[in-house]
Amino acid sequence: MQPLSGVRIIDVTHALAGPFCTHHLQLMGADVIKVEPPRGDDFRERPAPFAASNAGKRSVTVDLKTPEGRDLLMTMVAQGDVLVENYRPGVAATLGLDWASLKAVNPKLIYCSISGYGQSGPLKDMPAIESSVQAASGLLMAQMDSDAHQRQTTMLLLDPLTGYVAYATILAALLQREKTGVGQRLDVAMIDAALMISSVGIANLQIEAPPGPTAPAGMVGRPTVGRFRSADKQLFIAAVLPPWWGRVCDIIGRPELKDDPRFATPQARVENADALMREWEAGLAARPAEDWEAKISQAGVPAAVVRTTRDFIDHPHVVGRGSLSDIRVPGHDGPVRLMGAGVGFEHGGPGFQGDVPALGADTDAVLTEFGITPARVTELRAAGAI
Numbered sequence: 001m002q003p004l005s006g007v008r009i010i011d012v013t014h015a016l017a018g019p020f021c022t023h024h025l026q027l028m029g030a031d032v033i034k035v036e037p038p039r040g041d042d043f044r045e046r047p048a049p050f051a052a053s054n055a056g057k058r059s060v061t062v063d064l065k066t067p068e069g070r071d072l073l074m075t076m077v078a079q080g081d082v083l084v085e086n087y088r089p090g091v092a093a094t095l096g097l098d099w100a101s102l103k104a105v106n107p108k109l110i111y112c113s114i115s116g117y118g119q120s121g122p123l124k125d126m127p128a129i130e131s132s133v134q135a136a137s138g139l140l141m142a143q144m145d146s147d148a149h150q151r152q153t154t155m156l157l158l159d160p161l162t163g164y165v166a167y168a169t170i171l172a173a174l175l176q177r178e179k180t181g182v183g184q185r186l187d188v189a190m191i192d193a194a195l196m197i198s199s200v201g202i203a204n205l206q207i208e209a210p211p212g213p214t215a216p217a218g219m220v221g222r223p224t225v226g227r228f229r230s231a232d233k234q235l236f237i238a239a240v241l242p243p244w245w246g247r248v249c250d251i252i253g254r255p256e257l258k259d260d261p262r263f264a265t266p267q268a269r270v271e272n273a274d275a276l277m278r279e280w281e282a283g284l285a286a287r288p289a290e291d292w293e294a295k296i297s298q299a300g301v302p303a304a305v306v307r308t309t310r311d312f313i314d315h316p317h318v319v320g321r322g323s324l325s326d327i328r329v330p331g332h333d334g335p336v337r338l339m340g341a342g343v344g345f346e347h348g349g350p351g352f353q354g355d356v357p358a359l360g361a362d363t364d365a366v367l368t369e370f371g372i373t374p375a376r377v378t379e380l381r382a383a384g385a386i
Contacts, residue, residue, distance in 0.1 A: 002029025020163030
């Protein structure tokens with residue numbers, strides 16, 4: 001038995017953060033019913049992100065703008081455990097699907113709202129996507145050099161992190177309900193996920209940091225931490241402790257650098273960072289990056305070949321851990337390898353509940369499970385409610 005076997009999730013989310021949350025719930029064994037408008041989730045037009053966050057769910061088409069469609073959802077809610085939505089604040093209420101309405105139908109329901117700025121606060125009604133929230137929160141400025149191009153954005157982090165925060169919060173609420181028997185309203189916001197990423201920086205703004213080497217203007221990070229060229233590829237080295245930088249000098253055949261006055265102290269290494277990089281790269285040029293990765297790592301210093309994602313998904317480590325699963329995607333020939341839960345269980349562990357569902361593929365079966373007769377299903381389809 002998987003951890004969430006028997007738990008029924010009503011998923012009325014779209015795009016990425018919400019589906020990413022329910023994706024992880026289904027990996028843990030939950031029955032996730034993806035309720036889509038008859039036209040489908042907008043992300044169906046983007047098959048890769050859609051597949052990565054919706055495999056294993058069951059797809060049901062319901063037009064929630066119709067009275068019949070809303071009645072169908074209420075029927076599902078009455079027999080469900082969790083509802084997850086990521087409408088802009090206020091939209092669920094206009095559909096009659098707000099927390100107060102649904103709690104009246106199922107007092108044990110866990111109702112999770114995912115939004116850009118949350119259900120309260122002056123910014124709650126602002127439209128939001130990943131990049132705009134990064135800009136508002138300070139995360140964009142923290143990652144990007146001031147002379148970067150104005151149209152440049154950073155790596156997408158907040159959508160999956162917000163979804164994962166919602167997933168973890170739902171697990172906590174399910175455990176709480178086991179003890180109290182009462183449902184719960186959950187408010188998960190992308191802006192709070194951004195602040196979580198920045199938590200150390202927020203503390204650092206208010207607590208005086210201990211004195212240390214001062215980098216020249218424009219220098220980022222420490223001179224013994226970064227990407228260095230080898231005989232073939234770049235190698236990331238993180239010689240963060242003073243003894244580690246000496247170990248790297250020995251390993252790459254440049255022990256004399258430890259006695260070089262340019263690098264004798266942490267501050268000297270900072271001031272001569274470019275020279276240190278040239279000296280290390282001269283030593284690293286003797287071997288391929290994978291050889292250095294093994295040698296430096298064996299010496300206890302973090303090091304890794306700078307690989308592409310395509311390179312790494314074929315790596316023996318990924319294959320050996322079984323991190324990826326073969327999943328069928330509608331309209332795609334052959335299986336697609338998708339990332340699973342990323343955790344290991346001794347027994348009853350996570351796994352996909354099925355393939356990527358075609359739009360509405362499970363409508364009839366799911367509605368029948370909720371007590372809707374085949375004749376009524378036919379009527380609802382004729383009326384355009386499903």
